[in-house]
Amino acid sequence: MHKFNRIERLPPYILSTVTQWRNEARWRGEDIIDFGMGNPDLPTPKHIVDKMLEATKKSRNHRYSASRGIRKLRLAITDWYKRNYDVDLDPESEAIVTIGSKEGLSHLALAISGPGDTVLVPSPTYAIHYYAFIISGADVVSVPLTKNDDFFEALLDTFNRLMPKPKIIVINFPHNPTTACVDLEFFKRVVAFAKEHNLIVIHDLAYADIVFDGYKAPSFLQAPGAKDVGVEFYSLSKSYNMPGWRVGFCVGNREIIAALAKLKGYLDYGMFQPIQIASVIALNGPDDCVKEISHTYQRRRDILVNGLGRIGWQIEKPKATMFVWAEIPDAYKKMGSMDFSKMLLEKGKVAVSPGIGFGEGGDNYVRFALVENEHRTRQAVRGIKGAL
Numbered sequence: 001m002h003k004f005n006r007i008e009r010l011p012p013y014i015l016s017t018v019t020q021w022r023n024e025a026r027w028r029g030e031d032i033i034d035f036g037m038g039n040p041d042l043p044t045p046k047h048i049v050d051k052m053l054e055a056t057k058k059s060r061n062h063r064y065s066a067s068r069g070i071r072k073l074r075l076a077i078t079d080w081y082k083r084n085y086d087v088d089l090d091p092e093s094e095a096i097v098t099i100g101s102k103e104g105l106s107h108l109a110l111a112i113s114g115p116g117d118t119v120l121v122p123s124p125t126y127a128i129h130y131y132a133f134i135i136s137g138a139d140v141v142s143v144p145l146t147k148n149d150d151f152f153e154a155l156l157d158t159f160n161r162l163m164p165k166p167k168i169i170v171i172n173f174p175h176n177p178t179t180a181c182v183d184l185e186f187f188k189r190v191v192a193f194a195k196e197h198n199l200i201v202i203h204d205l206a207y208a209d210i211v212f213d214g215y216k217a218p219s220f221l222q223a224p225g226a227k228d229v230g231v232e233f234y235s236l237s238k239s240y241n242m243p244g245w246r247v248g249f250c251v252g253n254r255e256i257i258a259a260l261a262k263l264k265g266y267l268d269y270g271m272f273q274p275i276q277i278a279s280v281i282a283l284n285g286p287d288d289c290v291k292e293i294s295h296t297y298q299r300r301r302d303i304l305v306n307g308l309g310r311i312g313w314q315i316e317k318p319k320a321t322m323f324v325w326a327e328i329p330d331a332y333k334k335m336g337s338m339d340f341s342k343m344l345l346e347k348g349k350v351a352v353s354p355g356i357g358f359g360e361g362g363d364n365y366v367r368f369a370l371v372e373n374e375h376r377t378r379q380a381v382r383g384i385k386g387a388l
Contacts (some may be wrong), residue, residue, distance in 0.1 A: 001013050003334070006135055007035065007108040007294065009134050009135070010131060010134065011190060011255070012121065013127070013357075014338070014354065014357035015036070015037070015127070015353055015354075015357040016354060017338075018036050018076065018238070018341060018353060018354065018357075019037065019352060021345055021351070022034060022036060022345065022351045023340060024239075025345060025346075025349075029361055030099055030349060031067070031349060031378050032345065032349050032350070032351050033349060033350050033351070033372055033379060033380040033383065034351045034372065035345050035351060035352050035367075035368040035369050035371065035372060035380065036352060036353050036354075036369065037369060037371075038176070038322060038323065038351075038369040038371065039195070039243060039321070039371055040237065040238060040241050040371060041186040041372070042241045042293065042296065042370045043241060043371070044229070044240065044241045044242050044243050044245070045241065045289040046269075046280075047285060047289075048242070048278050048279075048282045048285075049278070050283055051278040051281040052274050052277070052278035052279060053328070054273035054276065055175055055220075055273070055277040055278065056274040057124055058274075059279070061272075061273040061274050061282055062273075063273070064269040064270075065126075065269055065270035065271065065273045066269070066270050066274065067095060067190070067261070067264040067265050067268050067269055067270045068264070068265075068269075068270070069096060069097020069249070069276060070095050070097075070260050070273065070277075071154075072276075072277070072280050073249075073277075073279055073280050073341075073344055074091035074092075074095045074096070074097065074098055074249075074284075075091045075363070076280045076283040076284050077089075077091070077095045077097070077234075077249050077251065077283065078090070078091045078094070078095055078165055078251070078280070079283070079303070080283045080284075081219070081251060084162065084208075084219070085218075085219040085221065085222050087219060087221045087222060087223075089251050089252075089345065090115060090144065090254070092254075093254040093258070094251055094252060094257055095249060095250070095251045095255050095257070096133040096250050096251075096252050096260055096261050096264070096265075096300060097249050097270065097271070098233070098245050098247075098249055098250055098251060098260075099246045099247075099248070099249040099271050100235060100237065100246040100247065100248045101204060101206055101233040101235040101248035101249075101250075102128050102239075102248075103248070104248050104249070104250050105129070105132055105204065105233055105250075106126055106128060106132040106135070107200065107260060107267065107360060108131045108202065108231075108250065108256070108259075108260045108262055109132035109135065109138070109262055110130075110135070110136045110263060110354075111138040111259040111260050111262070112133075112168070112256060112259050113133055113136045113137075113138040113168060113202065113262040113356045114136055114137045114138060115131075115165075116136040116138075116139075116335045116370075117138040117139065117167045117168065118138065118139045118140075118141060118162060118164065118165070118166040118167060118168075119138050119140050119141070119160065119166060119167065119168040119169075120140070120141055120143050120155065120158060120166045120168070120169045120170070120172060121140055121141070121142060121143065121170045121361075122142070122143050122144075122145040122151070122170075122171065122172070122175070123134070123142035123143065123145060123253040123358075123359035124145065124347070124355060124358035124360075124361045124362035124365075125142075125170075125172065125175075125176060125177075125358055125359055125361040126172060126174075126176045126177070126204070126358065127237075127357070127358065129170045129172060129204065130142075130359065131228065133168070133170075137167075138167075138260050141158060141166065141267075142359060142360070142361070143155050143161060143218075144361050145178055145361065146178060146361065147174065147178070147180070147214075148361050149317075149378070150181075151180070152186060152189055152190070155169070155190075155193075158195070160263070161196070162310075165197060166199065167199065167200060168199065168200045168201075168202060169190070169199055169200070169201050169202070170202045170203075170204070171190070171201065171202070171203050171204070171220075172201070172203065172204035172205075173205075173217065174204070174207040174208075174210070174211070174217050174319070174320035174321045174322070175316075176206065176207065176280075176300060176321060176323060177323055177325050177353070177355070177362065177365075177367040178325045178357045178362075178365075179318035179320060179321045179323055179324070179325050181215060181217065182317045183218060183219070184222055184223060184268070186217060186222045187203075187222065187223040187226065188223045188224070189224070189227075191220075191225050191226050191229055191230075192221045193222070193227060193262060194229040194230065195228065195229055195383065198232055199229065199320065200229065200253075200256065201220065201226075201230030201231075201234075201342070202230060202233070203220035203230065203231070203233070203264065204233045205217070205219060205220070205230045205232050205233060205234050205237045206233070206237070206238060206240065207235065207320055207321040207322070208234060209238070209239035209287075209290050209294055210238055210239065210293070210294050210327075211294060211295055211319065211320045212297075212298045212301065212317075212318070212319055212320060213298075213317075213319060215319040215320055217320055219232060220232045220252075221252055221296060225256075226252065226340050227252050227253050228251055228253065229253065230252055231250050231251060231252035231253050231256050231257065231297055232250070232252050233246040233248060233249070233250050234248060234251070235247070235280055236259070236279060236282060236283075238293075238322060238347065238361040239290050239293065240282045240289065240290065240293070241271045241293055242279075242282070245275050246271060246275075246276075247275060247276075249270065249277045251335075259316065264344060270372070284328060296368050297322050297356065300370040300372070300373075301317060301318065301324060301370055301376055301379075302317070302376050303374050303377045303378060304324055304368060304380070304381065305317050305324060305369065307377070307378060307381035308326070308381060308384065310381075311381065311383070311384065311385040311388065312329070312388070313326070313329055314332070315327070322369060322370045322371070323353075323369055323370065324364055324367070324368040324370065325367055326342050326352075326365060326366050326367070326368060327356075327364055327365055328365060328366060329388070332388075333364055335354045336354075336356065336363055337354035337355040337357075337362065337363050337364070337365060337366055338354045338356055339367055340354070340366060341353070341354040344366075344383075344384060345388060347386065347387035348380070348383035348384045348385075348386055348387030348388075350380045350383050350384055350387070352367060353366055353368075353369070354366055355367065362363045382388075
């Protein structure tokens with residue numbers, strides 16, 4: 001048998017186990033309400049779809065594109081940052097289009113890290129933030145992200161304990177899965193720390209627009225000097241309901257962008273050009289659709305959290321993201337998140353993601369993705385009530 005070293009460093013993907021449980025239950029004819037995968041259920045706004053169809057009919061758009069993204073899309077990206085965050089970016093050297101932010105971050109890890117490098121990543125965290133660097137051959141060290149402790153202080157403590165010193169910090173706020181949020185002062189502290197220790201910062205801003213109760217998520221690049229030390233990823237998947245379109249981008253430090261561009265130049269020809277043209281329309285167009293998408297998630301959040309509260313499962317309402325990070329009730333914590341999730345599936349007909357799938361720090365939690373409509377969400381609460 002052959003050995004594949006990179007593959008052997010990857011454990012079984014826990015969240016796929018839950019997907020398999022769900023599928024098997026549905027094959028048996030059971031009606032499973034699925035809060036597991038963060039896969040938006042709403043349609044892409046009509047004006048974006050219409051532009052995609054129009055562009056697809058033009059044969060000149062059927063050819064290879066550019067791995068960095070077409071210039072009009074890079075201009076739309078930099079204009080979007082200026083409007084939303086008052087951040088100036090050069091579309092030629094400080095912005096690059098990626099085939100979703102997951103692909104972009106994975107390829108960036110390959111471009112800038114390897115054996116002998118150490119990377120700091122929160123725990124719990126979205127799996128690719130951790131495993132992109134495992135795949136690149138780097139060493140990954142977890143920094144605990146908990147609701148009761150200062151994450152920046154945990155970052156300092158972890159950094160000071162390590163030798164040799166880390167090269168890269170990966171952060172993601174609003175955070176998946178914990179929904180933790182930060183203010184601009186946090187990013188200012190991170191930038192100052194990165195400059196002092198010659199660190200690279202990678203920030204994932206995937207949930208920039210899915211915000212509630214008056215909260216506005218800052219951009220890492222709003223912190224003075226941020227472009228000197230790092231980059232930020234953004235995705236159209238959540239804000240514009242375009243998950244299957246696979247459109248993301250990376251902006252910031254030109255040296256890091258150049259490294260990603262060079263690697264992508266070997267690996268891909270960019271996404272289908274009509275998708276990029278439609279993405280220009282999305283970013284340049286009115287943001288009414290983005291606000292309505294956010295309001296939809298807020299309504300679902302309220303129905304779920306209020307409903308669970310009425311049956312005795314008290315959960316703090318998140319200020320952002322399309323998730324609810326729910327601490328397992330004390331009476332069930334000893335089960336661990338895998339067995340608790342399996343119980344909810346079997347007895348309540350509700351699928352959730354076990355917190356252990358996001359790292360050791362998540363085993364006392366489960367994650368609900370707000371991807372079921374309001375009626376189904378109420379139905380889920382009734383199912384959970386029966387299970388508990």
